[in-house]
Amino acid sequence: MTRRTRVGCVGTGFIAGKHLSALAGFDDVDVVAVADNVEERVAAAASAHDARAYTDGVDLVESEDLDAVWFCVPPFAHGALEEAAVRRGLPFLVEKPLAHDYATAERIAGLVDGAGLLTAAGYHWRHLDLVHRVQQLVSDRPPLLLTGSWLDSTPPVPWWAHRGRSGGQQVEQTTHLFDLARLLVGEVSDLSTVHVPAVAGDGPEDRVPLASAVSLRFDSGAVGSVVSARVLPARHRVGVQLVGEGYVVDLVERAIGDHELTVTSETGTVSERSHQDPIAAEDRAFLDAVAGRSDGVRCSYAEALRTHAVAWAAERSGASRGATGA
Ligand SMILES: NC(=O)c1ccc[n+]([C@@H]2O[C@H](COP(=O)([O-])OP(=O)(O)OC[C@H]3O[C@@H](n4cnc5c(N)ncnc54)[C@H](O)[C@@H]3O)[C@@H](O)[C@H]2O)c1
Numbered sequence: 001m002t003r004r005t006r007v008g009c010v011g012t013g014f015i016a017g018k019h020l021s022a023l024a025g026f027d028d029v030d031v032v033a034v035a036d037n038v039e040e041r042v043a044a045a046a047s048a049h050d051a052r053a054y055t056d057g058v059d060l061v062e063s064e065d066l067d068a069v070w071f072c073v074p075p076f077a078h079g080a081l082e083e084a085a086v087r088r089g090l091p092f093l094v095e096k097p098l099a100h101d102y103a104t105a106e107r108i109a110g111l112v113d114g115a116g117l118l119t120a121a122g123y124h125w126r127h128l129d130l131v132h133r134v135q136q137l138v139s140d141r142p143p144l145l146l147t148g149s150w151l152d153s154t155p156p157v158p159w160w161a162h163r164g165r166s167g168g169q170q171v172e173q174t175t176h177l178f179d180l181a182r183l184l185v186g187e188v189s190d191l192s193t194v195h196v197p198a199v200a201g202d203g204p205e206d207r208v209p210l211a212s213a214v215s216l217r218f219d220s221g222a223v224g225s226v227v228s229a230r231v232l233p234a235r236h237r238v239g240v241q242l243v244g245e246g247y248v249v250d251l252v253e254r255a256i257g258d259h260e261l262t263v264t265s266e267t268g269t270v271s272e273r274s275h276q277d278p279i280a281a282e283d284r285a286f287l288d289a290v291a292g293r294s295d296g297v298r299c300s301y302a303e304a305l306r307t308h309a310v311a312w313a314a315e316r317s318g319a320s321r322g323a324t325g326a
Helices: 013-025 041-048 057-063 079-087 102-114 129-139 168-185 278-290 300-322
Strands: 005-010 027-033 052-054 068-071 092-094 117-121 147-149 187-198 211-218 223-229 239-246 249-253 258-265 269-273
Touching: 005 013, 005 057, 005 278, 013 027, 013 041, 013 278, 027 041, 027 057, 041 052, 052 057, 052 068, 057 068, 057 079, 057 117, 068 079, 068 278, 079 092, 079 102, 079 278, 092 147, 092 278, 102 300, 117 278, 117 300, 129 168, 129 258, 129 269, 147 168, 168 187, 168 211, 168 223, 168 239, 187 300, 211 300
Parallel strands: 005 027, 005 068, 027 052, 068 092, 092 117, 147 223
Antiparallel strands: 147 239, 187 211, 211 223, 239 249, 249 258, 258 269
């Protein structure tokens, strides 16, 4: 009989809900504990999953006998949780971004590496069937140009618009596109950002810029441009376009679990829509790695750190150039 995997989840907000419902759908997993510092939220999740409730995530990691833990907390809440997991030798899946800054993520990466700990990061696009299709297509015809867009509303969670808490739009959202860019085009050798700052006095200090544009150069010689905006009533476009010799690829995310790929090449235009749940695929791959059944994790902590470095550099480049780019 297959041994059941005992897991916990710290954070019980939006993305934790997606992971918890995926985990509840697997017949070899028990969600035994959940944590959130908002009592009503953790009580609801604990009752839905028949799990123990904690209001302190470190306490959960230190008290429970788990096989793995999910960290689904806002960017500013990372550090102590991962340190506790490393101390216990407990494999963890952490949602992107790794932290609101670079120093925390770099420090945790060192601890994870030193402990040889199994980890995964929530760059879920890597688990999309459509992304695999694109990887195959570009394997013998490398992209020359990448254009990415994250044109959206400001997420309603209280921490998001404060750059000191979320890290900013590049670090918190557009990071998915930087991760795809690394996967499909290769490492970034150079970048530069200009942005439109938020109006002074409008909410907390250090507000996330309203819009930004990042120019990229890749090791391969390819170039790119990634734009972000957070001023719309709803998501308008989230995706990337790749141009290579004889083809254009468009990959768009309408919502998690609703993606579309359009490829135009010498043979015409083909579109494909996917309703695959990449969060469930990412969770399954991590669970199988935890159980020692396979090595299907597509983004470890160390790999995610390289993407985080690009997003962080994009955010800092905008901040250092100010509103005029001077
Ligand atoms: N992969 C994706 O596409 C995707 C989508 C949405 C969010 N996310 C990421 O997931 C993370 C959480 O986002 P969200 O939308 O779920 O936010 P959220 O605000 O809905 O949920 C976060 C929860 O964490 C709790 N929390 C905060 N600090 C905590 C701490 N120290 N210990 C325990 N609980 C704590 C909050 O009370 C809240 O319930 C963010 O990093 C975000 O970027 C990823």
